[in-house]
Amino acid sequence: MTKHGTLGVAVIGTGRMGADHVRRITEVTSGARVAAVVDIDAERAKQLAGRIDGCTAYSDTAAAMADPDVDAVLIASPGPAHEAALLQAFAHDLPVLCEKPLTPDAASALRVLEAEQRLGHRRVSVGFMRRYDAEYLKLKELLDSGRFGRTLMLHCKHRNVATPPGFTNQMMINDSVVHEIDTTRWLLDQEITAVTVLRPTPSAAAPDALSDPQLVLFETSGGSVVDVEIFVNCGFGYQVQCEAVGESGSARIGDGHAMVTHSGGRWGGEIDQDFVTRFEEAYDREVQRWVDATRRGETEGPSAWDGYAAAAVCEAGVRAQATGERTPTGLVERPAFYR
Numbered sequence: 001m002t003k004h005g006t007l008g009v010a011v012i013g014t015g016r017m018g019a020d021h022v023r024r025i026t027e028v029t030s031g032a033r034v035a036a037v038v039d040i041d042a043e044r045a046k047q048l049a050g051r052i053d054g055c056t057a058y059s060d061t062a063a064a065m066a067d068p069d070v071d072a073v074l075i076a077s078p079g080p081a082h083e084a085a086l087l088q089a090f091a092h093d094l095p096v097l098c099e100k101p102l103t104p105d106a107a108s109a110l111r112v113l114e115a116e117q118r119l120g121h122r123r124v125s126v127g128f129m130r131r132y133d134a135e136y137l138k139l140k141e142l143l144d145s146g147r148f149g150r151t152l153m154l155h156c157k158h159r160n161v162a163t164p165p166g167f168t169n170q171m172m173i174n175d176s177v178v179h180e181i182d183t184t185r186w187l188l189d190q191e192i193t194a195v196t197v198l199r200p201t202p203s204a205a206a207p208d209a210l211s212d213p214q215l216v217l218f219e220t221s222g223g224s225v226v227d228v229e230i231f232v233n234c235g236f237g238y239q240v241q242c243e244a245v246g247e248s249g250s251a252r253i254g255d256g257h258a259m260v261t262h263s264g265g266r267w268g269g270e271i272d273q274d275f276v277t278r279f280e281e282a283y284d285r286e287v288q289r290w291v292d293a294t295r296r297g298e299t300e301g302p303s304a305w306d307g308y309a310a311a312a313v314c315e316a317g318v319r320a321q322a323t324g325e326r327t328p329t330g331l332v333e334r335p336a337f338y339r
């Protein structure tokens, strides 16, 4: 599969996530190296490449993919740039780990699905890293075992300390709740059929024009109901929790009880402040699994179909948010290629 034994990866986009993946591949992941970095900010790419042996900086994605040292591509540019990079990777038949979102809307995601099907084999894994988180994996195993019967409901919480300037209501769905969309589909092995969004009176800490918090409800193809509290300016920490309620038991993850302290008549612990620390091990596992599968000549993990389904549910969620109405997701039929 690889031309040089070690997988030569081109990392496209060297901002927060891309630079972290470059560090990960260089310092943590085995069996891979960063052969190229690409950024429209040529200086940023050059500076990063200068710190890594045998790494070439590019400002043009197509040129990086034609580099004979490049065996695979990790896309970490902003969502609107993903479709073009994915189609270029298909043209070179290169395996891709694409940070979420696959693309920012359902129509462009469908174009990617069609292009991958024309290629004739799966090449894309989407970076929904919660699927690699130890707690989520335990919950998935429990639900799949059927020990608690059918899963009736999921209660999810997704809280951030604060939003950066310019963060919008739509981004609460597209950038934050998108993770609950993927975990719901994965944990329940069902599609999301309808979305409703309720907006309580905003917190006094919410920036102007942001309706924060919101309650997002999903209905699924198997008759389960999922509620997601999304609260992106909670002020106290980054919290991702999920409680599954089955017919004969419930299970909850995300309490963050790695260490409990007792002192001065109180007990307590620490709360993560962002996703980089909360999901650090999940990102590490995601990239290692992708490298291992790619070196075996296989493609695993969340597929382009999962990326399309997430984009379609996000679109419905943004419509539901604007209208206040229950909004069907209207997914296309899943192609046999992705079953």
Ligand code: NAD
Pocket: 012, 013, 014, 015, 016, 017, 018, 038, 039, 040, 041, 044, 061, 076, 077, 078, 079, 081, 099, 100, 101, 127, 128, 129, 275
């Ligand atoms: P960022 O803005 O910090 O970095 C983006 C980088 O891409 C910048 O350096 C920019 O110059 C570069 N860029 C822009 N257009 C480009 C193009 N056409 N070709 C090459 N480079 C280009 O963004 P980020 O926060 O690192 O997000 C990157 C991706 O990672 C997004 O898809 C985002 O949704 C995703 N993300 C995923 C998670 C997760 O938990 N899985 C968390 C944060 C971000």
